[in-house]
Amino acid sequence: MPKITPDPATHAFADITASDRSLRSFLHGLPGVDAVGLEARAASLGTRSIKTTAKAYAIDLAISMIDLTTLEGADTPGKVRSLAAKALRPDPTDRTAPTTAALCVYPDMAATAVAALAGSGVKVASVATAFPAGRASLSVKLADTRDAVAAGADEIDMVIDRGAFLAGHYLKVYEEIRAVKEAAGAARLKVIFETGELSTYDNIRRASWLGMIAGADFIKTSTGKVGVNATPANTLLMLEAVRDFRERTGVQIGVKPAGGIRTSKDAIKFLVLVNETAGEDWLDNHWFRFGASSLLNDLLMQRQKLSTGRYSGPDYVTVD
Structure with a gap:
């Protein structure tokens, strides 16, 4: 196991992570999740209506928060370069459209993406x-x-190793996250829980705290490769976790819902969740991201509609 460099969050929980028993005691001592209340609050916040200027701001904010993603076995350097061009200029007809936050690819395509995005931010x-x-x-x-x-x-x-987590081997999961954090060096680390496989909201809360204690820079819902990915309820739960973690430690952690967020309406609902749960400090792409591919096109179509008064349709945005 490589040497792990301490950080403020992990140091604050040193006693808790000293053994599997103490870590399990802490995680199972977290308050239980009121599933009915959680889902009701998520549904209620999803009914908020955002209009005109506020909607235009929300659409641009959502674009700036996208991790434009291609994670397919058929990915080619050409496809990655094409997506990089889209990340840099989402709407070729409108230079005021913001860039996306990131381009997300497999490791063997990282160098291609780096070359295509060099100097862009x-x-x-x-x-x-x-x-x-x-x-x-x-x-x-x-x-x-x-x-x-x-x-x-x-x-x-x-x-994360969901099998180890579900078997209750929390210290193993913690140590793997810490080791990956060390290997990542200066790169920011997003820890994916695959919430659709964790079965319960209590497990999602435990995984959120486990990831944050281990040094995650972001906690992320899903890979986008299973049937249940990001939902308003599981994202709300994770937003509560990062809010409570900062109150306890002073350390701010980002949140990334991924998979299944396809429309501007969906994205705006998630932004309302962020604002009403974690607060305005998270309304920035340094602290909140969308893992998405098709979402960007719908945001661009809605943006064009607000600008021109006409809904142009998918033929008027670039193909991913």
Whole structure:
């Protein structure tokens, strides 16, 4: 196991992470989640109506928060360069459209993305740790991470070992996150829980705290590769966790819902969740991201409609 560099958050929980028993005691001592109340609040916030100037601001904010993503076996350098061009200029007809936050690719495509985005400020995010299943030895996961960082990735999106987590081996999950954090170096680390496989809201709350204690820079809902991905309820729960974590430690952690967010209406609902739960400090792409591919096109169509009064349709935005 590589040497782990302490940070303020992990140091604050040193006693808790001293053993599997103490970590389990802490995580299972967290307040239970009122599922009915959580879902009702998420649904209620989703009914908020955003109009005119506020809507235009929300659409541009959402564009600036997108991790434009391609994670397919058929990815090619040409596709990555095409998406990089879209990340840099989402609407070629309107230079006022903001750039996306990042381009997210597999490690073997990171160097291509880095070259295409050089000097732009758009980050390169790379999935790692045997994404999406995470079924590999720690040495393989660390090599995967180091390869992505060596290729120039600014951010690493890792998956936790859901089997270990569900079996209650929390210290193993904690130690793997810490090891990947060390391997990632200066790259920001997003820790993916695959909430659709964690079964309960209580598990999502526990995973959120476990990831934050281990040094995650972001906690992320999903890989986008399973049936249930980001939902308003599971994202609300994670936003509560980062808010409470900052109140306890002074350390701010980002949140990234991913998978299934496809429309401007969906994105604005999530922004309302952020504002009403974590607060305005998280309404910035340094602290909140959307993991998406098709979402950008709908945001651009809505943006064009607000600008021209006409709904132009998908033929008037670039193909991913």
